[in-house]
Amino acid sequence: MIDIIPDKCDFCGCCVGVCPEDAIELKEAAIYIIDEKCTNCSKCVWSCPIEALMFNKAGVQKE
Numbered sequence: 001m002i003d004i005i006p007d008k009c010d011f012c013g014c015c016v017g018v019c020p021e022d023a024i025e026l027k028e029a030a031i032y033i034i035d036e037k038c039t040n041c042s043k044c045v046w047s048c049p050i051e052a053l054m055f056n057k058a059g060v061q062k063e
């Protein structure tokens with residue numbers, strides 16, 4: 001799944017807009033990933049302009 005690096009995130013909302021599963025919530029000065037909705041598509045990771053999102057170990061796909 002996806003980890004947020006809170007110290008980096010500036011709450012711009014870019015990732016919220018690209019998530020096809022509506023799995024990211026931005027509330028005031030906090031952002032949340034709803035793991036139950038997330039399909040690990042990675043669109044949010046690539047959309048973040050400051051690299052504040054990353055896969056955690058459980059989300060890494062092994063080939």
Ligand code: SF4
Nearest residue numbers: 019038039041042044
């Ligand atoms: S990995 Fe995909 S489904 Fe999961 S939060 Fe990011 S954009 Fe949404």
Ligand code: SF4
Nearest residue numbers: 009010012013015048
């Ligand atoms: S795109 Fe990056 S900086 Fe913007 S709200 Fe999402 S995690 Fe935070």
